[in-house]
Amino acid sequence: MSTYALDPWTALGDPSRRQIFERIAERPRSVTELAELLPISRPAVSQHLRALREANLVTVRAVGTRRIHQVNPDGLRTLRNDLDSYWGGALANLKELAEQETQP
Amino acid sequence: MSTYALDPWTALGDPSRRQIFERIAERPRSVTELAELLPISRPAVSQHLRALREANLVTVRAVGTRRIHQVNPDGLRTLRNDLDSYWGGALANLKELAEQETQP
DNA sequence: ACGAACCGTAAGTTACCACTTACGGATATA
DNA sequence: TATATCCGTAAGTGGTAACTTACGGTTCGT
Numbered sequence: 001m002s003t004y005a006l007d008p009w010t011a012l013g014d015p016s017r018r019q020i021f022e023r024i025a026e027r028p029r030s031v032t033e034l035a036e037l038l039p040i041s042r043p044a045v046s047q048h049l050r051a052l053r054e055a056n057l058v059t060v061r062a063v064g065t066r067r068i069h070q071v072n073p074d075g076l077r078t079l080r081n082d083l084d085s086y087w088g089g090a091l092a093n094l095k096e097l098a099e100q101e102t103q104p
Numbered sequence: 105m106s107t108y109a110l111d112p113w114t115a116l117g118d119p120s121r122r123q124i125f126e127r128i129a130e131r132p133r134s135v136t137e138l139a140e141l142l143p144i145s146r147p148a149v150s151q152h153l154r155a156l157r158e159a160n161l162v163t164v165r166a167v168g169t170r171r172i173h174q175v176n177p178d179g180l181r182t183l184r185n186d187l188d189s190y191w192g193g194a195l196a197n198l199k200e201l202a203e204q205e206t207q208p
Numbered sequence: 209a210c211g212a213a214c215c216g217t218a219a220g221t222t223a224c225c226a227c228t229t230a231c232g233g234a235t236a237t238a
Numbered sequence: 239t240a241t242a243t244c245c246g247t248a249a250g251t252g253g254t255a256a257c258t259t260a261c262g263g264t265t266c267g268t
Contacts, residue, residue, distance in 0.1 A: 007119070009116055009117060009122055010117055010118075010119065012113050012117065013113060013114055013116065013117015013118065014114075014117065014225090014226080015111070015114065016226075016227095018113055021190070022190075024193070025189065025190045025192070025193030025194070026193060027193070027196075028197060030244080030245090031244075031245060031246090032243085032244065032245080040226085040227070040228095041227070041228065041229085042244090042245080043227085043228075043229085043230095043245090043246075043247080044226070044227055044228075046245070046246055046247080047226080047227085047246090047247090048226085050246085050247095062235095064235065064236060064243095064244085065234070065235045065236065065243060065244040065245070066235095066243090066244060066245080067244080067245065067246095070197045071190065071193050071194040071197055072194070073191075073194045073198070076187065076190055076191060076194055079187055080187060080191075083180065083183055083184060083187060085129065086125070086126075086129045086175065086180055087177075087180060087184075088129070089128070089129030089130060089131070089175045090129070090175040090176070090177045090180055092131075093132060093174045093175055094177070118255090118256080120256080120257095134214080134215090135214075135215060135216090136213085136214060136215080144256085144257070144258095145257075145258065145259085146214090146215080147215090147216075147217080147257085147258075147259085147260095148256070148257055148258080150215070150216055150217085151216090151217090151255095151256080151257085152256090154216085154217095166265095168213095168214085168265065168266065169212095169213060169214040169215070169264070169265045169266065170213090170214060170215080170265095171214080171215065171216095
């Protein structure tokens with residue numbers, strides 16, 4: 001276990017990290033492959049992958065000298081739960097607004 | 105329409121902004137009320153609210169001298185769509201992994 | 209009309225973090 | 239064994255953005 005787990009929202013808050021994550025979501029990819037797709041260096045990708053790993057958004061498996069990264073459902077579950085609670089507030093607002101309009 | 109719309113992922117990437125958004129999701133609140141709930145100054149809250157507005161995550165309505173902010177479903181829809189596409193990749197990974205295990 | 213409450217923006221500072229280069233370890237290939 | 243590929247981390251730097259204080263505008267109450 002890592003000493004400090006990063007928040008998945010904060011992790012995906014960075015544009016480069018979001019690009020990396022989107023590529024991984026398409027299919028599992030190696031570090032070098034990701035670096036070739038992005039306008040940043042390979043070490044930068046490595047550092048971003050570490051953040052995504054600490055946020056439980058990706059997992060790794062070693063295949064030869066390459067490290068294949070793929071999406072981890074754990075972090076996605078956290079995001080979905082948070083998002084659902086946000087939706088609760090949004091719907092409550094719309095409901096209240098509708099009631100005010102129908103009965104002023 | 106604003107000249108430049110901020111990405112909702114980037115907007116919620118900031119911890120303070122996420123706290124503000126969570127409070128608004130509970131119920132619509134004024135700027136001063138939000139500032140009292142957070143460890144930052146009122147102008148800071150104002151700046152964060154602007155970012156959330158540009159990301160289509162909140163809307164405002166003036167009530168007297170106060171500006172009441174509430175959740176905007178538009179930004180939430182974007183987040184949900186992105187999240188769903190991420191889930192697609194995650195499920196595909198799990199499926200492929202299961203197939204490899206059952207038929208090596 | 210006057211003070212108070214509520215708020216947005218401008219300006220300036222500081223801390224952080226995204227990025228680079230440099231280096232070394234691990235594994236496959238010849 | 240030697241070489242190449244793939245990768246992580248350390249160290250250092252620059253830019254940015256999150257915050258503060260200061261100021262001025264708008265609306266409500268008296």
